[in-house]
Amino acid sequence: MIHHINFRVISHATEELSGVRKALDFFLTPCLSPKDNLSELVETVSGEGHFGNPITILTAELKKNSSCMKFSKFFQEHLTDGDRELLRSQMPERLDDDLNFYMRFSKQDAALGQLRLTESSDAIFVKVKIETYPKCWEKAGLIVEELFG
Structure with missing residues (x-):
């Protein structure tokens, strides 16, 4: 299902x-x-933007299966119908060959x-790593539809 x-x-x-x-x-x-x-859980790194401006990058990773499944439930409960339909239509472009599913959300x-x-x-960038055995883009697509569609 979801690796991380x-x-x-x-x-x-x-x-x-x-x-x-x-x-x-x-x-x-x-x-x-x-x-x-x-x-x-949250890591903070200070850096420099494209024009030399100071930025702070916040990252986090959910690794536990229970946490990943809670994210899927949270997602299902809070996403609008319009955004859900948009995500369905863009799923092939958002799922790469390494089975990473990408989304951006408004900060x-x-x-x-x-x-x-x-x-x-x-935006808040979210990358969901899907796992299938053996590795299969089509199976990953079905998992994405089930969890996020």
């Missing part, structure tokens, strides 16, 4: 880091068990507690 899920978001110098963290936490909090520590909407797909580069 990676999250990545960039906080620009013009943004409050706490607001960007709140947007990321919107995705992560429902996926954790009571014994998981949210602050230990601003996530900070407000809403799940919205976006094409913007100013």
Whole structure:
């Protein structure tokens, strides 16, 4: 099913880091068990943007099967019908040959507690690694449809 899920978001110098963290936490909090520590899950790296501006990159990875399945449930409960249909129609383009399924979500909407797909580069990037044995793109596509469609 799902091997792991990676999250990545960039906080620009013009943004409050706490607001960007709140947007990321919107995705992560429902996926954790009571014994998981949210602050230990998120890694923070300082960097430099394309024009030399300071940025902070926040990343997290869900590895436990239970956490990945909670993300799928969270996703099903919060995605709009319009975004679900868009995702279905774009599934072949979003699933690569390594069985990674890619999505982008609006940071601003996530900070407000809403799940919205976006094409913007100013987004929360989600990469879902699908596992099939043997490795098979068609089987992975069916799994993506079941979990996210």
